[in-house]
Amino acid sequence: MSFQRFYETWFEQLHQLMNQLNRAPRQPTAEEENHELVQKVMSHYSEYYRVKSIVAKQDILSVFAAPWATTLERSLHWIAGWRPTTAFHLIYTEASIRFESQIFDILRGLRNGDLGDLSPAQFRRVSELQCETVREENAITDELSEWQDGASDFVGMRSHGDGGKMEVLVRVVEKADQLRLKTIEKLVELFTPRQAAEFLIAAAHLQFGVRALGATYDRRL
Template identity: 40%
Template structure:
């Protein structure tokens, strides 16, 4: 039986379900442009995709102000996401940079012979030394801030924050974590060319959508008694 609290949150569940579907649609458009070579459409699509992520965190911010504890539990996410992938109610910002390095390395190996011959693709396998240096700097600052946020969350969990202040502090920590997630995404995309940014955003969407679908499938299997 649906509780009154769950009923109140139904619009929230609907928003995040629709948000994920729209992310999948944007991913499809980005892939289509990359595949067909219609790169003139990429800057607009990249802007729309970044704005789509921003809409997620704006809605999260509204929810956090109304009920920080409920928002922190991310009830719209799968249990696998919450238990394995999430750091302070979402992806760890540094995950995006790890993803970038992984995608860049995979493409670099595939086109190494061409690069040695001076043939440049302009994709993620063709990052310039300046780009690599600036990405490393973003990663350094991101990790430092992750550590600061994690320490504050640890103080809350260990009871070092007065009980009357816990709820508000949880909301503050979540807001700071979400701001760092969005700042990291914008920072990385801002260093990349259009093709590189599109490939990166496709990979980020694959990670988001793929992990969600796998988590939901595990939950469906558990309900059917296939998994424990």
């Protein structure tokens, strides 16, 4: 199976998992159910990056070009995928929207435990994770820049092999993918099962929306 076919199947399964998360009850008594569904989603993401790593070792340029993605998706890519720090912007946006919609309940002392109800300790840890992720993003970006700076040397090697240049690019993409998965994992660990479910749903809806908009644009070309 080509990676494009794998991705299409994987993406459809992600839709199904999100439907399950959306239907799951949000009461405190349903925390175990939410936790199990969250773990299923995390396993699904882990499988995507496992297969992508295998394909990258076989054809890194195809993975980098991401022909299975829409033009819009590719325009937003950072090293063959989404930028990890996007997750933090999404959290702040979701938390702000939910907080504002519940402000009167909160003033009355009512709490519902969703993303609009993050504790000061959770916000502090999110901020710390964001700073850590920015540093790692920058380091990986610098590695890609070094690889690109050596492009002229790579062209000169074309008749004598690539001198290991492709292996370096594979490692850069793998580091980027590892950071993407690690970022989601650490955030999910930080949240309650309900908050983790809401975060994953919001992230998936953003992914679905960008892909749908990109597909609409591509059909017009």
